[in-house]
């Protein structure tokens with residue numbers, strides 16, 4: 001666990017729900033955090049809360065639907081900490097509507113926030129990740145990244161696309177020892193599910209904290225894989241920067 005202390009995780013959509021739980025868990029484990037969401041106020045409140053764990057926290061408010069913002073967020077976070085070790089593309093928007101009634105603007109918003117922003121963040125973060133011996137990307141997809149549910153056409157298309165580029169990125173970066181994961185949850189008890197599937201609220205939902213535990217599992221189990229470990233050792237010895 002000690003190897004993660006002081007390492008930097010960049011998390012999108014950290015102000016509420018799953019992103020907030022991931023931020024809290026990683027702060028508890030000793031990581032420093034770069035966090036974004038649209039609400040500056042919510043991010044400032046979270047920064048104060050996470051300071052209790054001794055976490056250094058950089059917050060950046062902005063809209064991931066604007067293609068300039070993901071690029072600015074990574075640049076400012078990288079300049080602030082001088083390093084990035086983990087990227088968690090968590091922010092997402094959902095839409096409950098028959099495909100036939102979905103407007104072009106609604107379709108494009110799903111694609112912009114759920115796919116284009118993660119793509120830009122991964123691309124911009126790579127120069128930093130390449131300098132980290134623990135480099136990891138975790139993209140939060142959904143069960144609709146592989147399945148199709150009625151009235152979730154645009155959301156489903158965006159999560160399939162996220163899943164697709166994540167698979168390719170995992171293969172492209174594997175030779176360098178950069179780990180790329182996707183988590184595809186079913187219903188998680190957050191604002192998003194309350195709006196999308198209010199019928200599920202009486203059911204047992206996954207908790208945001210359970211998703212955060214999966215993120216921590218993925219970060220810490222990396223050395224169990226001998227092949228990856230070998231790549232990491234070789235790369236770390238070439239780049240001793242800690």
Ligand SMILES: NC(=O)c1ccc[n+]([C@@H]2O[C@H](COP(=O)([O-])OP(=O)(O)OC[C@H]3O[C@@H](n4cnc5c(N)ncnc54)[C@H](OP(=O)(O)O)[C@@H]3O)[C@@H](O)[C@H]2O)c1
Pocket residue numbers: 012013014015016017018019036037038039042062063064065090091092093094113140141142143184185186187188189190191192193
């Ligand atoms: N909840 C579920 O059942 C479930 C299931 C499977 C997958 N997921 C996925 O898990 C991820 C997190 O979902 P959640 O349930 O935690 O959602 P949530 O409670 O609605 O939180 C979404 C987070 O993303 C931020 N965000 C939304 N739009 C943004 C934008 N345009 N620019 C910047 N930040 C934005 C929000 O902050 P602001 O509003 O302040 O911007 C908030 O911090 C999403 O990718 C979602 O698709 C959720």
